[in-house]
Amino acid sequence: MKSMPLKDPRSPLAPPRHAVIVSSALTFALAALGVALAALSMLYFGRGGAHPPADMRVGRLPVMGYNTWNAYHCDINETVLLETASLIKSLGLADVGYDYVNVDDCYSEKKRNDNGDIVADPTRFPHGMKWLTDHIHSLGLKAGIYSDAGWFTCALYPGSFQNEERDAKLFREEWGFDLLKYDNCAVPFDEISRENIIGRYVRMSDAIATQAKASGQPPLLLSLCEWGNQQPWLWAKRIGQSWRTTGDIGPNWNSVADIINKNSFISWASDFYGHGDLDMLEVGNGDLTFEEAKAHFTAWAFMKSPLLIGTHLADASTETLSILKNTEIIAINQDPVVGTAITPFRWGAGPQWTSNSTHPAQYWSGESENGTVFMLLNVLDEPADLFFNLTESPWIRSGRQYSVRDLWAHTDNGTAARNISVPAVPAHGVVALLLQDAGDEPEGIEPKCSVLEWCIDKNGTLIR
Ligand code: GAL
16 A cells, blocks of 8 residues: 655645634644543543553453352351362362452451451451462462442441442452452442442442552452343443343252343353353252253353352362363353353244243354354253254354364264254253364255255245
């Protein structure tokens, strides 16, 4: 491409008068535009749009680690955290990516101290929080803490409303945490808050940005927990790195199926730096069968949810660990190239493929660094044959064949053209496949088109 000369060499040195007027009007207009843009950006950044410089951004991929709530609820202490951290290492969980150890609710005294600071419960955490995070960091892991956008947490310990800057500083600088889960209980009266939920969460994200800027440290990773009440998938990525999409999970299939169903409509919102959080894992807990736990883990991983283990690690079974350590499933969750989640290409088992909380979408696909990923769920209470045409997924090209990798059996299953059928998938079971383009499909496959609707010969003959 030819470059334009910066200045026309034939122009007189002094521009004509009308040009001066035009140019000062232009300068004025540009200055006004600049002021307007600055004001706009202040408005925008004031609503939590401030991102730190690229090399300081946190949470590009979904967080993997451990959270105390599902296994221990309020029954936490220093020993639980230390044991959990060392089990994460010794069980090989850190090696496959679980690197956060997160403290949930109930770690503090019920009242702030005279200076206004939250105080770690001296009985539960006799050595204090800095000692705890130092220990976690010394294992090569990171540490997470919990607070709330209201006056109190859900278990009625101090929340951070009106103390956001003080608490962000305490959590990050004095206690040494890397992540903050931020809950939504005990919110102030309207006349005090005069804000919506976005505004209440922006208060903390601004405090985190201020702390990071002042200290030069990477910011606390902010994990929003307002249970999907006010469509956080529309706004939360401006404020934090993940947002709970749904209410609290329970260790049973009904809860897992309900969460999958709700997320099937909003999983498109996840991408790098902003992840729908389907809640902490129940793998290894309650009534979930092995098949159900595999389906649960696959759905969470492929929808790019944070993967936070929530079971007692000291007595985790081999089956539980084999699920949590399936590196082929984890690789999709932690894909460094493709940040988006899988979505359904066909919904439920009901008439007209409708779905509901007990029968979520069955056929899902998405892009990945290494090919197209499929998740097939048998949402029925008995074994079922699952079948789909490859080109039902938008990520598959017609007229091609694909190599098929089974991400649970860990086997290469040859190539597929046109369709895939999996017989006798167990009740509430899952099939996870990775397909890679393997060239043109074999010659002579009939019919000529996998999708017959409006498929036509060059001479105008419709194929039926
Ligand atoms: C809930 C939250 C749970 C847990 C609990 C602690 O609001 O969804 O994950 O953090 O509070 O009280």
